[in-house]
Amino acid sequence: MRPVCAIGDTMINDAIFSSARTDWGTPKKLFDELDNEFHFTLDPCANEQNHKCAKYFTESDNGLLQDWGHETVFCNPPYGRQIEHWVAKCYEHAGIAVMLIPARTDTKWFHDYIYKKDRVEVRFIRGRLKFGGAKNSAPFPSMVVIFVDASGKVF
Numbered sequence: 001m002r003p004v005c006a007i008g009d010t011m012i013n014d015a016i017f018s019s020a021r022t023d024w025g026t027p028k029k030l031f032d033e034l035d036n037e038f039h040f041t042l043d044p045c046a047n048e049q050n051h052k053c054a055k056y057f058t059e060s061d062n063g064l065l066q067d068w069g070h071e072t073v074f075c076n077p078p079y080g081r082q083i084e085h086w087v088a089k090c091y092e093h094a095g096i097a098v099m100l101i102p103a104r105t106d107t108k109w110f111h112d113y114i115y116k117k118d119r120v121e122v123r124f125i126r127g128r129l130k131f132g133g134a135k136n137s138a139p140f141p142s143m144v145v146i147f148v149d150a151s152g153k154v155f
């Protein structure tokens, strides 16, 4: 496991939280606020229990390989190295895609697809989220990233 931010318990918790499970649910209040704003139509990384939209893809569908069309996407991806692929897919999506991801501002994917990019808005979350299915708050900061399609409907 890759150390993420510090020594001791924080580092261990971060590694466990990030890698051991991939199905941490989006906090309902946060999802509802975003859904009121964007009206999502597709959750491309989900399972039968935790999908946030009527239309969704599961691991066996592999949402990364699916055509997202012009859907309005909410994406809380499985954490780990694969995040980069989800960020790239949202960046290239021909519609609005809103991601909930760890605020890892030192990563390649943050700089390649998010930081100072046109059509991308970042909302850093104050405090730490308590994800669905988790006993404690996350040991890392989170952010909501909004990717707007080329026609620029939001900004």
Ligand SMILES: C[S@@+](CC[C@H](N)C(=O)[O-])C[C@H]1O[C@@H](n2cnc3c(N)ncnc32)[C@H](O)[C@@H]1O
Pocket: 022, 023, 024, 025, 026, 043, 044, 045, 046, 047, 050, 051, 052, 057, 058, 059, 060, 061, 062, 063, 064, 075, 076, 077, 078, 079
């Ligand atoms: C962090 S959870 C998010 C769950 C839910 N969409 C939410 O926002 O609360 C990520 C979900 O993606 C699913 N998943 C993992 N790999 C996937 C893939 N390649 N394609 C689609 N879903 C995948 C996991 O099973 C898990 O349910």
